[in-house]
Amino acid sequence: MITNEEIRRIASLARVKIDEKDEKKFQKDLGSILEYIEKLNEVDTTGVEPLYQTTGLVDSFRSDESRGEFKMDESLNEKLIGQAPNKEDRFIKVKSILNKR
Amino acid sequence: MNSGFTIKDIRDGLAEGQFTAEEIFKKYSEKIKKENKKINAYLSTFDSNPLILKSQASLAGVPAAIKDNMLIDGTKCTAGSKILENYTSAYDATVIKKLREAGVQFLGKTNMDEFAMGTSTENSAFGPTKNPLDHTRVPGGSSGGSAAAVAADLAVFAMGSDTGGSIRQPAAFCGVVGFKPSYGRVSRHGLIAMASSLDQIGPLTKNVEDAAIVFETIAGHDKFDSTTLNKAIPEISKNLNSDIKNLRIGVPKEFFGGGLSSEVEEKIRGGIKKLEELGCKIEEISIPNFEYALAAYYILVPSEISSNLARFDGIRYGYSSKNSPSLLDVYLDSRSEGLGAEPKRRIILGTYALSSGYYDAYYLKAQKVRALLRQDFDKAFEKVDAIVGPVTPTTAFKIGEKISDPLSLYLEDVYTVPLNLAGLPGISIPCGLGRESKMPVGFQIIGKYFDESTVLRVAYQLEQSLK
Numbered sequence: 001m002i003t004n005e006e007i008r009r010i011a012s013l014a015r016v017k018i019d020e021k022d023e024k025k026f027q028k029d030l031g032s033i034l035e036y037i038e039k040l041n042e043v044d045t046t047g048v049e050p051l052y053q054t055t056g057l058v059d060s061f062r063s064d065e066s067r068g069e070f071k072m073d074e075s076l077n078e079k080l081i082g083q084a085p086n087k088e089d090r091f092i093k094v095k096s097i098l099n100k101r
Numbered sequence: 102m103n104s105g106f107t108i109k110d111i112r113d114g115l116a117e118g119q120f121t122a123e124e125i126f127k128k129y130s131e132k133i134k135k136e137n138k139k140i141n142a143y144l145s146t147f148d149s150n151p152l153i154l155k156s157q158a159s160l161a162g163v164p165a166a167i168k169d170n171m172l173i174d175g176t177k178c179t180a181g182s183k184i185l186e187n188y189t190s191a192y193d194a195t196v197i198k199k200l201r202e203a204g205v206q207f208l209g210k211t212n213m214d215e216f217a218m219g220t221s222t223e224n225s226a227f228g229p230t231k232n233p234l235d236h237t238r239v240p241g242g243s244s245g246g247s248a249a250a251v252a253a254d255l256a257v258f259a260m261g262s263d264t265g266g267s268i269r270q271p272a273a274f275c276g277v278v279g280f281k282p283s284y285g286r287v288s289r290h291g292l293i294a295m296a297s298s299l300d301q302i303g304p305l306t307k308n309v310e311d312a313a314i315v316f317e318t319i320a321g322h323d324k325f326d327s328t329t330l331n332k333a334i335p336e337i338s339k340n341l342n343s344d345i346k347n348l349r350i351g352v353p354k355e356f357f358g359g360g361l362s363s364e365v366e367e368k369i370r371g372g373i374k375k376l377e378e379l380g381c382k383i384e385e386i387s388i389p390n391f392e393y394a395l396a397a398y399y400i401l402v403p404s405e406i407s408s409n410l411a412r413f414d415g416i417r418y419g420y421s422s423k424n425s426p427s428l429l430d431v432y433l434d435s436r437s438e439g440l441g442a443e444p445k446r447r448i449i450l451g452t453y454a455l456s457s458g459y460y461d462a463y464y465l466k467a468q469k470v471r472a473l474l475r476q477d478f479d480k481a482f483e484k485v486d487a488i489v490g491p492v493t494p495t496t497a498f499k500i501g502e503k504i505s506d507p508l509s510l511y512l513e514d515v516y517t518v519p520l521n522l523a524g525l526p527g528i529s530i531p532c533g534l535g536r537e538s539k540m541p542v543g544f545q546i547i548g549k550y551f552d553e554s555t556v557l558r559v560a561y562q563l564e565q566s567l568k
Contacts, residue, residue, distance in 0.1 A: 029507050
């Protein structure tokens with residue numbers, strides 16, 4: 001069973017804020033999901049190589065050249081930077097991360 | 102059951118001068134204005150379309166709906182989430198570009214479970230979509246809006262995405278055709294990612310021929326998606342009639358265990374009998390790790406989600422909470438106010454599975470089980486050319502019936518997720534109505550990796566014989 005403390009710690013790692021009510025709900029939901037997932041322990045996977053992807057492709061390289069499709073101009077700049085909730089001119093603003101003494 | 106225009110109807114209608122492309126677009130637009138409020142299939146619609154009408158274009162003038170997780174340059178794209186409520190796409194997804202070049206007219210964007218997480222479209226931040234065949238029931242999900250739009254003839258066809266069944270399951274619930282190509286066949290560039298090693302784009306259509314035509318249009322290598330393979334696209338739509346006599350069809354015995362409703366089983370057995378009548382050789386096979394697929398899936402998907410959804414931070418685009426005192430609060434507040442319960446649940450589950458001390462027990466273990474499952478399929482395909490079975494354990498359930506129990510919704514995916522884990526192509530075609538529920542049952546056909554051709558041929562000929 002996943003504990004309240006674990007839920008709180010994981011949520012804060014994932015940058016998700018949860019209140020006490022969420023905490024109880026997530027504990028119950030995750031508990032039943034994790035219990036279901038325990039099934040996997042019945043499978044003997046000794047010596048099995050994990051399958052991270054299914055294409056069989058290894059190292060898809062391309063030449064280091066501009067693909068030309070995305071040329072930066074005022075309009076593309078506006079589409080990208082212009083959507084930042086907090087901005088000034090062509091810059092995205094974030095809150096200070098250094099504390100004043 | 103399907104009414105309204107198919108791709109062929111539009112081609113013929115335009116060629117014979119029954120209507121112009123502008124007229125058919127307007128006809129659908131007006132129909133959507135009138136009927137969409139009853140089912141909430143569309144989240145947004147477009148008033149007009151810049152037309153590229155080359156007479157040779159394969160989909161010239163065909164009006165289509167797009168799931169709201171694919172980018173169309175300059176238009177809103179929400180992925181069914183409040184956090185992207187006001188997000189405007191900065192470019193066209195590769196699939197959109199290809200459809201545009203083929204002459205498709207985009208009618209609008211369809212409703213979906215938030216970030217494609219769900220099997221009922223009840224997880225949308227913009228209200229549930231209703232099943233056009235029975236408004237008290239769900240249309241399935243996550244591409245529920247797309248399936249409903251096609252079933253209600255509010256589009257000729259629609260695009261969806263399928264991570265664990267999100268095209269095939271709603272197609273089954275709404276009585277339309279839903280096709281998931283092999284992983285690596287269709288570019289994911291411009292698709293808002295849920296689980297990148299499983300996501301695949303495909304069509305929802307009124308018949309198998311349309312699915313083949315759309316597939317041929319969107320498939321192929323893309324330099325913006327390095328997981329797409331550089332392989333020739335077979336010409337399928339013109340060869341749907343080529344003989345399937347003596348084709349070996351596998352029926353996994355594990356598909357008919359507990360949990361499968363008797364009304365669905367009855368229809369699936371009926372479909373298998375039809376294939377036998379068509380001259381196919383039916384063989385019982387085994388996928389021994391089938392029963393572990395769902396458990397592996399619900400480790401891997403949340404893990405990839407916890408990584409993919411880290412980008413929604415309230416800084417660069419999307420919803421940002423006002424008045425947060427510090428940078429950390431901006432992240433915390435924006436995510437907790439902008440994301441719904443299911444994305445949060447999966448982010449937390451995924452973060453847990455990937456966290457130090459649990460990685461080997463969960464994530465790595467799941468990837469190993471995934472490898473065993475793929476081996477099961479490889480072994481089965483040494484003996485058979487295609488595998489068939491149900492798409493869902495039951496027909497469309499009632500709105501609100503399962504939403505409070507996430508695990509019961511996850512179990513909906515039991516027949517669809519194994520394909521995504523193994524990367525295989527699969528289709529859902531309607532095979533009649535359930536005896537009790539009177540709702541559509543979907544018949545699933547699964548192919549070898551990159552053998553969409555056999556899947557679509559079998560589907561087409563079964564569809565014809567079920568008419």
